[in-house]
Amino acid sequence: MFIPTAVILEDTHDDGRTLTNPGTSADGTRSTSDAPVRTRRKRDSLNRTVILDAAKVISERDGLEGLTFQSLGAELGAHPTSMYRHFKDKDELVLALIDSLRDRSYLGALVPTGDWRENLRIAARVVHEHYLRYPQLASQMAARTTRMPREFSNMEYTLKAFFDAGFDNEDALKYQRVFGNYVRALSSIEATSHCLPEQVQREDELAWRIQFERLDPEEYPAITAAGQPPLGIGDASTFDAGLEVLIKGLEALAESAPGAGS
Template sequence: MASAGSPKSAAAKKRRPRDSLSRAVIIAAAEKIAERDGLEGLTFGALGKELNAHSTSIYRHFRDKDDLVLELIDGLRAKSYGGDLVSTGDWREDLRLIARLIHEHYLRYAGLAMQMAARTTRRPTEFHNVEFALDALRRAGLDDDEAVVTTRVFGNFVRAASALEASLQVLPEQTRMMDELAWTVEYRRLPAEEYPNIARLADKLLPLGDPRLFTHAVEMLLDAIAARAEAKQSDQSDD
């Protein structure tokens, strides 16, 4: 039997009481690990070490790692903008709002952005996002079929573009600098006879991370949504 002063005995004394764990406590520790080590490093073993608890005790609160990850992703959304997604009454402004909030969220958690973008959490913040977008698109004048397709198109674009921009932020500084420099140096050196359009516009080319790109793309989508709604209404009036 281990003596009172042995390392094993000391570790046992420090072990967190079983009933002191909760979903909120576990999620807080999971966020800390994920931001430090990525979702790959978020294991129940790592959580147990972070919480000073036996890893098996986490199964009392989460079915498996994926259950935990989905809860974490939805929780981070709520933490970023959960109370800010309130309708303005203008469908364009509402879609601008949700696009901006999601974009800022992905940049805030840049190291997790690519993995978050691909997941469907089926949890409250996601449900609210979808309801908010559908309501805006119905007010834009889209019918049900157009609204559900456009909700997916708009959401996929916002997440993909935001995740791409976030992924640039987490590149090694030297790599990111060289990529950005290419647009202002290497493109300008291309021969005009082979690349006439690039040569003519080289001084105007924008790097991938230019913040104007996201805003411009959102406005293009809003214009396309309005045009489709008008075309649909025109078709109906002609019938």
């Protein structure tokens, strides 16, 4: 058993464990040597905003799996279970974190240009960069709707682009979904693959190459003819290339659309 001898006010343990407060134990007397290890936090000093700020710091530093009630408590100098006064459970906390991050990233990034294609590229870049900035949360961000306070501004921006391209209501909505899903899904996968452990990434990559070298040209003529081992799913250039293909396709569809302008 480790007895925390000479517990200094600054915790900074490897494990953000509960630090006992001897001051409040059975005897009212407080021994002179040990300062109160953690004072009870001031009432109302904790709220959703403060907790979410700490959660952001932790998840950026240690990843999403490092975001636990223990680590939050350590970061805030509060008891791990304090958070339950402000969030029903961990799911609610993560959702709120996603929302708060989106608030910051999307602010004022969507400036319209005269070209609807360029506008789509801008909208795509904003979301893509946002996902890559918080790769730990990417899978959650894409699959769950959350409350989307900022999501509407992005939607407005892209929908307008499709109207500019000459699509009618129905098609504009349809292709807005296509576009949005593409951006979210690809960004999510790319980000997720980035935050696998380094070693796993290398092992997977290596395994790929080895298998590749051994392919039978009889059975796989096209692959062996192409000759290069492919890039992994985490490669960003594929995102851009796919975006351009989409835009190309949308151009073709816009030309054959009834109200084709621009």
